[in-house]
Amino acid sequence: MYLAMVYVTLKPTVNDPQGLTIQGALHTLGFGSVKSVRAGKYLEIKLDGKTQAEASDTVQKMCRQLLANPVIENFRFEMEEIK
């Protein structure tokens, strides 16, 4: 069994209203040192696979097909073996 930690972020040129809202709220709370906030998604996926390479390949396909929107988002992931 493998655990994939998937990070999906908006591409740098894409406007991020959620991040801007969080930034505004942090400023309101007195955190004036905050210069920018970008919001993204974090997914923890447990999956079976014969080898780590095979599981990694599966996660890559899942990201391309469903988890990330390739037009506006980037993704990266890390894998580790779990019991």
Added chain:
Amino acid sequence: MYLAMVYVTLKPTVNDPQGLTIQGALHTLGFGSVKSVRAGKYLEIKLDGKTQAEASDTVQKMCRQLLANPVIENFRFEMEEIK
């Protein structure tokens, strides 16, 4: 300037309908090897600070006050210095 990478995840005992929906969609797409999906948030925050310890302390406070709901969510973060 520092970059904080903040991961906010639901506590393990909390029901995660978003994760279950993603898991269902992955199964429908033919990824039957997926055993579980947990959805969380990922934030990239750029902030000023005199030292990394000070910036880290600020991020800790931001997480407690706004970014994570301590009743149902856990958070962790990594810091790195950027130009």
